[in-house]
Amino acid sequence: MKKVSLFIDGISRESISEDTFYTYSPSSGETIAQVARGTRGDAKLAIEAAVNNSHSLKALSVWDRSRILRDIADNLERRKEEIAYAIALEQGKPYTAEALIEVSRAIEGLSNASEHIKWLETSVISVRDPTKRVYTIRQPKGVYGVITPWNYPVNIPVEYIAPAIATGNAIVWLPAPSVSYCGWKLMECIIDTDLPKGVVNFLTGPGNEVGDEIVIHPKVNGIGFTGSTTTGNIIASRAAGKDTLLELGGNGPTIVLEDAKLTEEDIKSIAISCFTNAGQVCTAAGRILVHEKLETEVISGLTTFAESIRVGESFDEKTTMGPLHTKENCEKMDQHIADATAKGAEVVFGGKRLNHFKTEQFYLPTVIRNVHPDSLVNCEETFGPIAPILTYSNEQELNELINKSNMGLSSAIFTNDINNAFSLAESMKTGIVNINDRTNYWELHIPFGGISGRSSGKGRIGGMEVLKQMTDLKTITVTVKKGEKI
Numbered sequence: 001m002k003k004v005s006l007f008i009d010g011i012s013r014e015s016i017s018e019d020t021f022y023t024y025s026p027s028s029g030e031t032i033a034q035v036a037r038g039t040r041g042d043a044k045l046a047i048e049a050a051v052n053n054s055h056s057l058k059a060l061s062v063w064d065r066s067r068i069l070r071d072i073a074d075n076l077e078r079r080k081e082e083i084a085y086a087i088a089l090e091q092g093k094p095y096t097a098e099a100l101i102e103v104s105r106a107i108e109g110l111s112n113a114s115e116h117i118k119w120l121e122t123s124v125i126s127v128r129d130p131t132k133r134v135y136t137i138r139q140p141k142g143v144y145g146v147i148t149p150w151n152y153p154v155n156i157p158v159e160y161i162a163p164a165i166a167t168g169n170a171i172v173w174l175p176a177p178s179v180s181y182c183g184w185k186l187m188e189c190i191i192d193t194d195l196p197k198g199v200v201n202f203l204t205g206p207g208n209e210v211g212d213e214i215v216i217h218p219k220v221n222g223i224g225f226t227g228s229t230t231t232g233n234i235i236a237s238r239a240a241g242k243d244t245l246l247e248l249g250g251n252g253p254t255i256v257l258e259d260a261k262l263t264e265e266d267i268k269s270i271a272i273s274c275f276t277n278a279g280q281v282c283t284a285a286g287r288i289l290v291h292e293k294l295e296t297e298v299i300s301g302l303t304t305f306a307e308s309i310r311v312g313e314s315f316d317e318k319t320t321m322g323p324l325h326t327k328e329n330c331e332k333m334d335q336h337i338a339d340a341t342a343k344g345a346e347v348v349f350g351g352k353r354l355n356h357f358k359t360e361q362f363y364l365p366t367v368i369r370n371v372h373p374d375s376l377v378n379c380e381e382t383f384g385p386i387a388p389i390l391t392y393s394n395e396q397e398l399n400e401l402i403n404k405s406n407m408g409l410s411s412a413i414f415t416n417d418i419n420n421a422f423s424l425a426e427s428m429k430t431g432i433v434n435i436n437d438r439t440n441y442w443e444l445h446i447p448f449g450g451i452s453g454r455s456s457g458k459g460r461i462g463g464m465e466v467l468k469q470m471t472d473l474k475t476i477t478v479t480v481k482k483g484e485k486i
C-alpha cells in the first residue's frame with residue numbers, strides 16, 4: 001500500500017497524533033494509500049515553517065522563480081503517465097480519456113505562471129507636486145493557505161500553487177483528504193527542484209480541523225480555496241480580515257434562445273459540459289433552459305450523445321466516463337432525480353446506477369425533460385452526470401428560470417442573433433458567459449470566478465488576475481529634495 005506523509009519545513013514526517021486514514025479507489029473499492037491524519041498542531045508547525053522560510057522565496061528574482069516553475073512543469077511532463085495513473089486510481093476519472101488531459105492542463109498552468117509573472121507591470125503615476133515621484137510595486141502577501149477539492153486533484157492545486165510561487169508567497173497546502181496520494185505526487189514534482197526549503201508545506205487530514213487552523217491562523221495572510229459553497233461560506237467568516245480567493249459551486253444555466261440554429265457541434269458541446277468528469281465540474285451545464293420550439297432537437301441530440309458514452313472502470317481504455325468520486329455524490333444524484341420525477345419530470349435516458357461494477361458509484365449519464373422550475377436540479381448544484389432540460393416560451397419565463405438558482409459562476413448562451421447575445425451576456429449574473437459554446441469552456445489564462453452577490457465565490461484565478469490577487473500593491477512616493485540632481 002502507498003504511504004502519504006506530511007511534508008513540513010523540507011522534511012517528510014508523520015502526524016503529531018500518529019493517526020492515519022485511508023483513501024480508496026472509486027472504481028474498484030481497493031485501498032490506495034495510508035495517509036497521515038494531520039492535526040491543528042501539525043498545521044501550526046507547517047505555518048511556522050512557511051513564515052520562517054518565506055524570506056528565501058521572496059528574495060529570489062522573478063526570473064529565478066519563473067525558472068523553478070518551468071522545472072516543476074518539466075517534472076510533471078516527465079512523470080505524466082505516473083501522475084495520471086494516480087489521478088485515475090484515486091479520483092476515478094478515466095486514465096486515457098481524462099486523467100492524462102488533467103496533467104497536461106497542470107503543466108500548462110505552471111508554464112503560464114512561469115511566463116506571466118515576468119510581465120506583471122506596475123505603474124509610475126504623475127502627480128501635482130513637482131518634487132514627488134510616485135510609483136507602485138507588487139509584493140508577496142507572505143503566507144498563502146491553499147485548500148483544494150477532489151474533482152481535479154492536480155490541476156486545481158496548480159491554479160493556486162503556481163501563481164503563489166511566482167509571486168513569492170510561501171504556501172501551506174491541504175488537498176481534499178480523499179485525493180491525498182494525488183496531492184503527494186504533485187508535491188514530489190514541486191520539491192524535486194531547487195525551490196528553497198520549507199516554502200511549500202503539505203498537510204493531509206480533515207478540512208474542518210487542519211483546514212480550519214490554516215484559515216484562522218494569524219500568520220496566514222491569504223487563503224486560496226476551491227470547494228463547495230457551504231465550506232466557502234464557513235471559510236469566508238472564519239478568515240475575517242484576510243485576503244480570500246474563493247472558487248465555489250456553480251449551477252451554470254445553458255440557455256438556448258428561440259433564434260439559435262443549433263449544429264451537431266453545438267449539441268455536442270452542451271453534452272460535454274454535462275458529462276465531462278462525470279459532471280463533477282463547477283462549470284458543468286447543471287441545467288439547460290431551452291426555448292420550447294427547440295426542445296425535441298436538444299433532447300434527441302443529448303440522448304444520442306449520452307448513449308454513446310462508455311461508462312466503465314478508470315483503467316479500461318474504452319471508458320469515456322468513470323465512477324462518481326464519492327458515495328455522497330451518487331446519493332445526491334439519486335435525490336435530485338427522485339425530486340425531479342416527483343415534480344413531473346421524465347427520465348429520457350439513464351437515471352440510475354449500474355450494478356455490475358465492483359463499487360456502486362457508477363452512474364449512467366442521465367437526460368431528463370419536463371423539469372419543473374422548483375426542482376432541486378434547477379435550484380442547486382447536482383455535481384453529477386445529468387442534463388436536466390427545462391423549457392420556456394417567452395422572456396419572462398426564461399428570466400424566472402434563470403433566477404431560480406443563486407449560483408453565479410458560468411453560463412452559456414446559444415443564439416444566432418448578435419444583439420440577443422450581447423444584451424443577455426451583459427445582464428447575466430455569472431462571472432463567465434460563453435456565447436455559442438459550452439459552460440465549461442475555459443483556458444487557464446482567462447480570468448475565472450464567480451460574480452459578486454451570488455454563491456459562487458469571490459476573486460479571480462487565471463492568468464494575470466491571480467497574480468494581482470496574490471500580491472499587495474504598494475504605493476511609494478519619493479520627495480526629491482532641493483539641490484539634488486535627478
Ligand code: NAD
Pocket residue numbers: 147148149150151156174175176177205206207208209210211212215226227228229230231232234235247248249250281282381383409456457
Ligand atoms: P468541500 O468544500 O467539501 O472541500 C474542499 C476542501 O475544503 C477540502 O480540502 C476539505 O478538506 C476542505 N474543508 C472542508 N471543511 C473545511 C473547513 N471547515 N475549513 C477549511 N477547509 C475545509 O468540496 P469538495 O466536495 O472537495 O469539492 C466539490 C465542490 O467544489 C463543488 O461544490 C464544486 O462546485 C466546487 N468546485 C468549484 C470550483 C471553482 O473553480 N469554482 C472548481 C472545482 C470544484
